[in-house]
Amino acid sequence: MAASILGLLVGSFLNVVIYRLPEMMRRNWSEQCAELRGEAFEKQPAFNLISPRSACPECGHKISVWENIPIISYLVLRGRCSQCHERIPLRYPLVEAVTAALSGVVAWHFGYGIITAAVLIFVWALIVLAVIDINTQLLPDDITLPLLWLGLLINLNDVFTDSQSSIIGAVAGYLSLWSIYWCFKLLTGKEGMGYGDFKLLSAIGAWLGWSMLPVVIIFSSLVGALVGIGLIIAAKLQKNIPIPFGPYLVGGALIALFWGEELTHRYLGLF
Numbered sequence: 001m002a003a004s005i006l007g008l009l010v011g012s013f014l015n016v017v018i019y020r021l022p023e024m025m026r027r028n029w030s031e032q033c034a035e036l037r038g039e040a041f042e043k044q045p046a047f048n049l050i051s052p053r054s055a056c057p058e059c060g061h062k063i064s065v066w067e068n069i070p071i072i073s074y075l076v077l078r079g080r081c082s083q084c085h086e087r088i089p090l091r092y093p094l095v096e097a098v099t100a101a102l103s104g105v106v107a108w109h110f111g112y113g114i115i116t117a118a119v120l121i122f123v124w125a126l127i128v129l130a131v132i133d134i135n136t137q138l139l140p141d142d143i144t145l146p147l148l149w150l151g152l153l154i155n156l157n158d159v160f161t162d163s164q165s166s167i168i169g170a171v172a173g174y175l176s177l178w179s180i181y182w183c184f185k186l187l188t189g190k191e192g193m194g195y196g197d198f199k200l201l202s203a204i205g206a207w208l209g210w211s212m213l214p215v216v217i218i219f220s221s222l223v224g225a226l227v228g229i230g231l232i233i234a235a236k237l238q239k240n241i242p243i244p245f246g247p248y249l250v251g252g253a254l255i256a257l258f259w260g261e262e263l264t265h266r267y268l269g270l271f
Contacts, residue, residue: 003107004104008099008100010124011070011096011100012070015096017128018128020049021049021140022140054068056081059086061083061084071097074092099127106119106123115159123257129250130250132246133245133246137194138196139196141196144196147207148170148202151204151205151206152167160208162209165209165210166206169208169210171202173206173210174202177197177201180193193245200250208260216255224245227243228243
């Protein structure tokens with residue numbers, strides 16, 4: 001229960017990261033482009049994960065404390081801004097609910113301790129990456145790279161796997177998708193995925209070890225293919241519109257985190 005309540009509170013902050021980090025990246029890119037072109041760049045007000053205070057994007061109404069209570073505020077406000085009555089995206093309570101649920105599952109599965117704290121950080125980062133990728137088709141280096149290094153550091157003490165497996169997992173995770181990317185590009189002349197996917201799978205390999213990568217890749221590819229084919233059949237997706245692969249990698253990572261060893265043992269038991 002305590003982990004789920006913590007997850008609710010963290011989920012509210014994750015919504016801030018999901019909304020603001022891509023915008024922070026866009027502003028930074030614009031500033032860098034202007035600098036490279038030698039153009040004057042007008043200094044903008046501070047925009048980061050802390051400042052300015054959260055506000056309605058439609059009317060600018062500053063969100064009060066009582067309007068920022070996870071899930072409850074959304075229900076009380078009936079999913080609309082208290083001032084302009086514009087609809088609040090359903091994403092906000094969904095992220096809070098999913099974060100709370102997964103945080104509770106982590107505590108139940110791993111117990112309470114340092115390992116649980118590490119897994120919570122891993123899971124929270126995966127949630128942010130999945131939703132940002134759905135919204136923008138970006139997997140920010142500001143999250144994937146620290147997650148990679150943290151996985152390598154944590155496994156120096158053989159927390160989830162030994163350090164050798166962690167290092168090999170990081171390398172194999174990156175190179176496996178990198179190889180697929182280049183094979184697809186050489187055959188079709190098109191880019192099949194982004195470099196952020198390579199870094200995400202590398203981070204997953206650093207946390208879970210190389211032996212879990214087949215589980216992650218198989219399940220993420222299977223679900224991604226089924227969803228993509230289903231959307232095409234339903235005429236909701238054109239064949240030339242890219243589908244973000246990050247959420248499926250995240251799903252595969254969560255399956256490997258909770259049930260990877262059991263699935264691997266059952267598979268090997270068939271032979």
